[in-house]
Amino acid sequence: MPHIQIDYSPNLENRLDVAGLCRVLRDAAVETGVLPLAGIRVRAIRADHVVIADGNPDHAFLDIVLRLRGGRSDEAKARATELIFAAAEDYCREVMETSSFMLSMELRDIDPRFSPKASSIRKYLPGEPA
Template structure:
């Protein structure tokens, strides 16, 4: 795993290509070498009601939450955090240059003892992704 959950202000739907943004983050997660491709889940949710800073409706935000099962080294998590954030920042660079946008990312561990899971996804993936 990780789970990448993105909350964003709805006014960004017309400013960014969301399917491409999710693909960019998924690809960046794979590039880290820290996460198995078969376990990566990326999803985004628009916030319908937002109040940012002075209330100007043109302000936008993207908050990326990365949750992953414990067991990775601090160095790997730090490297993955930096790589994911750099990919998000590069994707948003044009919007950041022209508009008011807040971009944030937080990575945190999930305690495996308190997070049971099961999945059949790997059986349906190409052989090279079934790790």
């Protein structure tokens, strides 16, 4: 059930292919080896109303939240955080080098007792057990 949510400032859309970032983060999540493809959901939400630092409208931000269902080791969570953030940093490198930009990420554990799930997606993914 790994969810990756990206919140970003609206002025980032003319500096970065946000849909492309979604694909890159999905691929990085799979490459961690600890997040199953069938459970990954990546979404990006533009924050239309923002004030960043001193209010300069040229400032931009992108914040990534990785939500994981509990049960993974600290090592697995650290690996996932490190690899996904590295992919985001690499993808956003030009924006960071050429403009005022903040990039952040946080991993959140979800207690499975309070997070019921239902899905039929595995039936539609080649090579996945149903």
